[in-house]
Amino acid sequence: MMNNTAMSNAWHHSRRGRGHRHKEQDRPNRERAVEQKAEDSVPRGACMTMCPAFELRQREAQNRLHRFEMLAGTERDRLPCADVSRAVKEYSRPAAGKDSTRASDLRPPSVLLKTVCYLVDDIAASSTFQPWTEVYSFVSDRLRSVRQDMIIQRVSGPDCVAVLEKSVRFLLYASYRLCGQPLQYYDPRINDTHLQESLSWLLESYRDGKHRHQEEFQALSLLYNLGSTHALQHVLELPERIRSSPAVQLALAVSRAHSERNPVRLLRLSQRLDFIQVCAVHRHLLPCRRDLLLLYSHGHSSRNCRYPLQRLARLLSLKDPLAAELCRVCGVSVSGEWVSFSKSSFTEAPSGDLQCRRTHEPVDDEQWNCPAGSVIHGCA
Template identity: 70%
Template sequence: MNMKRDSQEMQIFLLAYLTAKMANNSQKFEVGVEGCILSVMEEEEQLCKEDREKNKQLDDQLDLQVRALTPVADAVKQFTEKLQAFCHRSRHPRHELPVKNFFIEGDRIMFLGFPSSRGSFRVGGAVIAGQSPDRSDSAVLGGAWLDQKLPQTVKQHWRTLYSISHSRRRGQPVERDFRQHHNQGVWREVQEERRQESIPRGVCLSMCPIRELQDREAQNLLHRFEVLSGTERERWPRADPSGVVKEYARPAAGKDSTRPSDLRPPAVLLKTVFYLVDNIAASPTLRPWTEVYDFVFDRLRSVRQDMIIQRVSGADCVAVLERTVRFLIYASYRLCGEPLRLYDPRINDTHLQESLSWLLECYTSGKHPNQEEFQALGLLYNLGSSRATQHTMELPERIRSSPVMHLALSVSRAFMERNPVRLLRLAHSLDFLQSCALHRHLETCRRDLLLIYSHGHSSKNCRFPLHKLAHILALDVPLTNQLCQAHGVEVRGDYVVFSKTSFTEPEAGKLQCAHFHDLVDRKQRDLTVGSIIHGCT
């Protein structure tokens, strides 16, 4: 009996042991599987992130290639047309013999067919009745009588022949004069007409071509800002015709991007930009703003693509580029410090530099009311750039002497002289958008200030007031304390102790630029996004 009981207890013990062992192994297996899944998900997310970055870089490179090759394609097309015309003339020759010698002997009035006071004037086989004036023959040939009696075409050809005959008398080469006078102007007109005909002109009067709208609606590729209200929860949301905007499409082989029905004329492009600014970027209900930025950035890129294809210039081009530059400068400030997957400052900077360069090139022809503003923005955004400084020095005196340009030049000079105290003092005089353009240099400026003070006030007995340093840095006291600690500068209560040996560079990511925007934030006040982008500040 005891043996039987011991056997049962042993079996129960073994069963409990095996159960515990299985539970322990299952737990370890679950932990291992979860770790593998997390690592795979992280790798997949990293690959997706790298893929998106590569696609964006490829898009930028292709944009540059399209912009660089568009003039070459037009030149090749013109050359092809000229070659075809030359081959056609070679197969079907129609030569015109040049005028070698032109002499008028005897009475020129009789030669022209005026034998009496009433006669006829013969040109190319046609007979034109007219009155012979009671003047000398030279007055008839070049005088006011021709202006009154003959058609415009006949008068032009007659004056040409008249000038050629006198050139022959003076010993000048008649053939060369005739060809230059007759062919030069005509050739220029033909070339200009061919150039204008080779440039595609858009005929789409809506913000999005009908074909693209239908394709994106059928493929469920509409952005949530473009969906018709009330259909958001449907399986296939419908498009809002008044809210769909043509998206940017990367050029591809076999895809015709010059179809007139897919291109918007300049007036429609400007209307599209106004819609993006007023209804999307400035909307208080659309959130988050990173998504708003991504949508507006892509649609503005499509607008510039249409402008490049159509070679748009003039007032509409300037108006579009001015709002684009303001939007990108404001976005560089507002989205500073956002995760890279939501906002890439390098891509934003690339498109901002391209748009700003295009805009400044448009300013070279004619007068524009906002030229001083954007010349100053370009200089403030590119502080320390020798190219930007040289461009500013080559501007006319009336632009360089304007108050806004004088202030921007003073800031640029302080930056190049490494005078951060003067630069920060001048920064208080900048308006909001100018401060947005300058804000990416403020971190470097404050770092240089602390480095200079660490060498200039390096002493164990020297105490620098913390509130005074905060005023110079244009920060509040807690942020100044945080900035000093990040650079190894010792803070003792309400004083700062500088030492040239203790200054260090902050660790990567320790200082968030968005936390040091007090200088810019104070200037925004009640300004709306729409008023900032439209320049109504």
């Protein structure tokens, strides 16, 4: 028989146990309530056009419309009219006292994706809008605005991935096409910042599940960031099904050749890259070609040794005239169809002596003339 004290302790222990179990059972409900409250506080876009009506009226009145957004026939007016079907919300820096979360100023994910497709198909891929430096300036600003709307609304899922994939392809294509342009028209550092941010966000979004183009963009990230231990480690930690895909395996082989300072193998592997992959890796190719000439200048340094220019051009993955020009810039003697190497005459040429844009142009001219739209949509 239990005495009164023991019975009392047992009763209180039972009550505490029941209370603890109730708290444990209530915890998921409380967490769901907190998550629901946080989700309810996230702004939801209600603007169903590419540019909010308020901004459109404001820019129209202030004569701040881009010529790509003007209504045909009003371009020469004192205050040109906006074409609602062509005007796109511009990027604006967050400012104190400015509410950037109004539903009427935010575009929902479906409209954001539609906007990106318009920018690619009707602006970037258009043959009528020239020069392309102006096309780039307009599209890159509007894509930045799209990403800003996505951040405010915490957009995720397929629409987010589709927007980021097209943004990354556009920025990669632009880095290739506009390489060597004056800084007032194209700043590679700014483009690199936007590209790295978009790539990082995209790769993080891939963690949510399977995505159709994941292997392509994992490979592009590694090719663009050759020499980055972080980029290489990220790829090596991917699931086997992604890591063993042809695109990622080729990117890993290129990365290995780069880390081993094997320019001949790297340039040979680069011949197997598709166009958008060439866009990703091109900034590493000129230093790689200089490394090759440096190695040959030491390995074949001799007054009596001549090397066929045509064969060297194939190793450099360049047309003969460009190979000869690169040799001269680097202090390698060229005489007709032959080159002579000398380790004492080799010079580390300043980057401005031979534009990267010229040396990374593919041997196949049709590839360079590939339509921008098909490249950015991933159809090339």
